[in-house]
Amino acid sequence: xxxxxxxxxxxxxxxxxxxxxxxxxxxxxxxxxxxxxxxxxxxxxxxxxxxxxxxxxxxxxxxxxxxxxxxxxxxxxxxxxxxxxxxxxxxxxxxxxxxxxxxxxxxxxxxxxxxxxxxxxxxxxxxxxxxxxxxxxxxxxxxxxxxxxxxxxxxxxxxxxxxxxxxxxxxxxxxxxxxxxxxxxxxxxxxxxxxxxxxxxxxxxxxxxxxxxxxxxxxxxxxxxxxxxxxxxxxxxxxxxxxxxxxxxxxxxxxxxxxxxxxxxxxxxxxxxxxx
Numbered sequence: 645x646x647x648x649x650x651x652x653x654x655x656x657x658x659x660x661x662x663x664x665x666x667x668x669x670x671x672x673x674x675x676x677x678x679x680x681x682x683x684x685x686x687x688x689x690x691x692x693x694x695x696x697x698x699x700x701x702x703x704x705x706x707x708x709x710x711x712x713x714x715x716x717x718x719x720x721x722x723x724x725x726x727x728x729x730x731x732x733x734x735x736x737x738x739x740x741x742x743x744x745x746x747x748x749x750x751x752x753x754x755x756x757x758x759x760x761x762x763x764x765x766x767x768x769x770x771x772x773x774x775x776x777x778x779x780x781x782x783x784x785x786x787x788x789x790x791x792x793x794x795x796x797x798x799x800x801x802x803x804x805x806x807x808x809x810x811x812x813x814x815x816x817x818x819x820x821x822x823x824x825x826x827x828x829x830x831x832x833x834x835x836x837x838x839x840x841x842x843x844x845x846x847x848x849x850x851x852x853x854x855x856x857x858x859x860x861x862x863x864x865x866x867x868x869x870x871x872x873x874x875x876x877x878x879x880x881x882x883x884x885x886x887x888x889x890x891x892x893x894x895x896x897x898x899x900x901x902x903x904x905x906x907x908x909x910x911x912x913x914x915x916x917x918x919x920x
Contacts, residue, residue: 703732746771748778762792772812797837831859866904870897
């Protein structure tokens, strides 16, 4: 075995062990010695070699690919979509019990290892922290990253702020900006607010950016925007010593929702997208 190959294998092993150790130290994750060895083997198999053979052998997804066309937003479970695009429908999740609304993991597409970052809900402090570690690990192993956007953005509220949402969210965005590996972004569901940046939105110029026909991209969702403006209008009326009529309130919410729906669809967003 040549010394360069030994050195490369040793480096991969150190990186894989680092991922295992980091995963083991995350609260709620427990791994036996046997499980750690299996995880090392799986991770090594997903690392892309610097020199790949001309012919790359791979296994097609076990689940029919065309069945994924209408599944994404309807079920809001991106696992079902991932299973239709990765080799053998095999997905090795990273720290699945920590920040479960943010899903990270490794897979292969046509024989090439990729990291996958997706969502089953808003980005919370734990999820943002997990995504940051995963993106940095992909950078270390020179693994391309696939982002599947399906989030209403970074979660708000007192508990989230006290949990370090701003700090962990900014670290995630910084990790995306400095990833240094090919990044591909698919808008599969919602992509609202700062969550669009954390999930490598078009502002970060991913190598390829594609929007599902029913995907939505906006500062916030239409319902949330309408409710926020209704609260502001009610507060303004209260300061004047009056109240906001329910009919007027409902009409205002409907108008705001209509504007947001018209401006957040994939056709409207794509029409104003800059050339990349």
